Amino acid sequence: MLVTEFAFELPKGYVDPAGDLHRTGTMRLATAADEIYPLKDPRVRNWPAYLIIVLLSRVVTKLGSVAEVNPGVIEGLFSEDLAFLQDLYNRMNGLTPRTIVTLCPHCEKSHEVEVELLGGS
Template sequence: MLVTEFTFELPKGYVDAAGDLHRSGTMRLATAADEIYPLKDPRVRNWPAYLIIVLLSRVVTKLGSVAEVNPGVVEGLFSEDLAFLQDLYNRVNGLTPKTIAAMCPHCEKTHEVAVDPLGESSAIP
């Protein structure tokens, strides 16, 4: 059976307007729509860095007793928690770089080298 939801515990936690701390949550796997529809959002069009805010608000399905995880909630996260959720998103959706062991022809030591997914390149033109 495919696991589509993942529980998490934020390092710091989200503090709501009443001062309540929310740390436990659930994130679901992203769909193609989750990655495409935010590109139409005017906030993302005007400020591409806002994409992660909208994207996380779509896939984080639960955060403590917060009624709805929306972009405003994600905006209110501490930086460490935002980074944590970005990393979790990348890991559960298989977006982390793959590595292989490669031997340096000069020093003959083995090193871990990141390999881009097919169709992508990190090479600088």
């Protein structure tokens, strides 16, 4: 069975307008539509850095007792929490580089090497 949703706990947490803290949530795997439709959003067209805000608002399905996770909620996250969710998104969707630890045959020191995915990167 394919797991499509993953639970998470934010390092700091989202503080809603009432002052309540929300740290736990779930994120689902992204679809092609999740990555394509935000490109039509005028906020993204005018400010490409806003893409991650719209994208995360589509895939974060639950955040504590917040009624709806929308771009405004994602905007309200602390920077550490935004970075955490970006990293989680990349890992869940297989977007992080694949690395292995290898031993150099010349100097015999170990180091990480990025391995190209099958079919190219």
